[in-house]
Amino acid sequence: MQDIKLSNKTYKLEQDPYRYRLQPVDNPELFREMFPYTETPKIAFNYRKVPENMPEDIFITDTTFRDGQQSRSPYTTEQMVHIYKLLNKLGGPKGMIRQTEFFVYSEKDRKALEKCMELGYEFPEITTWIRASKKDFELVKSIGVKETGILVSCSDYHIFEKMGLNREQALDKYIKIVEMCIESGLKPRCHFEDITRADFYGFVIPFATKLMEISKASNVPIKIRACDTMGFGVPYPGAALPRSVSGIIYGLQHHADVPSEMLEWHGHNDFYKGVVNATTAWMYGASAVNCSLLGIGERTGNVPLEAMVFEYASLRGHTNGMDTRAITEIAEYIREETGYDIPPMTPFVGENFNVTRAGIHADGMMKNQEIYNIFDTKKVLNRPAKVSITNTSGLAGIGFWVNDYMIKNDLPKVDKSNPGIQKIYEWVQSEYDGGRVTMISDEEMINQIHKYFAYCIQDTKMV
Helix, strand or coil: CCEEEECCCCCCEEEECCCCCCCCCCCCCCCCCCCCCCCCCCCCECCCCCCCCCCCCCEEEECCCCHHHCCCCCCCHHHHHHHHHHHHHHHCCCCCEEEEEECCCCHHHHHHHHHHHHCCCCCCEEEEEECCCHHHHHHHHHHCCCEEEEECCCCHHHHHHHCCCCHHHHHHHHHHHHHHHHHCCCEEEEEECCHHHCCHHHHHHHHHHHHHHHHHHHCCCCEEEEEECCCCCECCCCECCCCEHHHHHHHHHHHHCCCHHHEEEEEECCCCCHHHHHHHHHHCCCCEEEEEHHHCCCCCCECEHHHHHHHHHHHHCCCCCCCCHHHHHHHHHHHHHHCCCCCCCCCCCCCCCCEECCHHHHHHHHHCHHHCCCCCHHHHHCCCCEECECCCCHHHHHHHHHHHHHHHCCCCCCCCCCHHHHHHHHHHHHHHHCCCCCCECHHHHHHHHHHHHHHHCCCCCCC
16 A cells, blocks of 8 residues: 655655565675675666755764774773863854763773763763663663663674574564663664665665654654764765665655654765765755764774864854864864874864975965965964975975964064075075985974074064
């Protein structure tokens, strides 16, 4: 029987010709035509395009203390509390960073969670990620957490190959876990692991549909986190499932009636698509994108939280109260206090993300920073644009560096034709003519300024 109902979004009668039911299979569906394993994964197209449907309320959730701790040395309790405070500052008064999740298995993690809860912040709301056991549910409830994540793997890779179950057994197990969670007084967030290798119509949609039926019957919201566990998702219109991000989000809404506010995307960056996939999820109907600070996470990492801050601002034209300068505080804290080595070219947080070395670029920067800087990084991130000195910096690059130093020290600016600039330029060239291959350090440049400008000021007017 075909269902015809009035849509509360389009206000048209819409026909859904098929209600998807679990499709039992004797052998796992591994989509070998897409995932041959001994070759690069294939991106298939069927040219089925779905409509964009960006929700009015889109926001960020955080997994820095969960997935973000799975590929680095664990944070100390004190570090977690400090980072949580900075997340609150970055998210702003409107709670753009809506939630963050914690492990609860170690004493350190539980203590950090409790200390963060004692701060009394509304945002980010503290949630957990736990194993599916009644003991764990009771533990989380006793702490005072209202929502918890539950792992519910969706692909046959996990159901058959890892868990040793079939689809019916997996579905039955997951439903019992969710009902146990609700009976314990918690709101479940179901992590649909490996959704981009799952049989979408044969397992994902029937499972999601059943969850929505339970949600309506119990009057307890059940979130679905679509997890692109291996980074196989693609943002391209017309791409085929299970890799199509737009198809996944649209399908969960249209075929399983999952509302936007209950739909979250969790991506990985194995194929450099973490950010664009997360943005695509927003654009096609997911309210939340799950991220970690600096993108730190399993293997190649998660979607960088700071990246989605700027994606939001670019899409909406404002930051909705987010304090983007906190991004620099977070990066400096994680680098200095935890010893994490941030790659210098990393956008927004790397040491060199707004540093130029080419002399011709530095010349443009001296005339107008807007020519070679992505935006006013001093205002937005409290990170002034800089140049570094190498054999390609030229007089312009040296002049820019010297003037940056002069301004910071309340000294008058100099023109690049100043003899002091020429002296430093000659010294730099002599270094590289002698075989140097490393960049000139800040300390070396300061020494040269003190040396040559003490000499030049005596007979040259600084301009």
